[in-house]
Amino acid sequence: MTEGEHSLLALALGAILVSAPPAHAQAVNNTVQYLYTACAESDRDERYADHFQGAWCLGYVRGLVDGHDVYALTQNQNGCGDGSMSPEQIRRIFMRWADANPQYWNAPAATGVAAAIYEAGMCS
Secondary structure, eight states: OOHHHHHHHHHHHHHHHHOOOOGGGGGSOOBHHHHHHHHHHHHHOTTGGGSHHHHHHHHHHHHHHHHHHHHHHHTTOOOSTTSOOOHHHHHHHHHHHHHHOGGGTTSBHHHHHHHHHHHTTOOO
């Protein structure tokens, strides 16, 4: 397994460990489409931080990146920048990626976020 594959795997595993979906989401598949729908809440209402779905989206994407960075540190690798990337920036990167890649909407949400930030050049 290459270093990039290790990082991608760590990012996906970090999603499981760091940011479990809310109780009601466990009855549904935690897919790219589900996360996209939750993240879209913030586009519909500027006060989304007060709304569960929008807030869950931001926590989920930030948790994935944090999980990746923790793993990268343990492997003496670079993470996703210096930690200054905001949850909103990560959300926007994911939303653009998901819009452009509807063929992956049934993939695990963590895989979609990982693909989005890697394709955007945010992580190594």
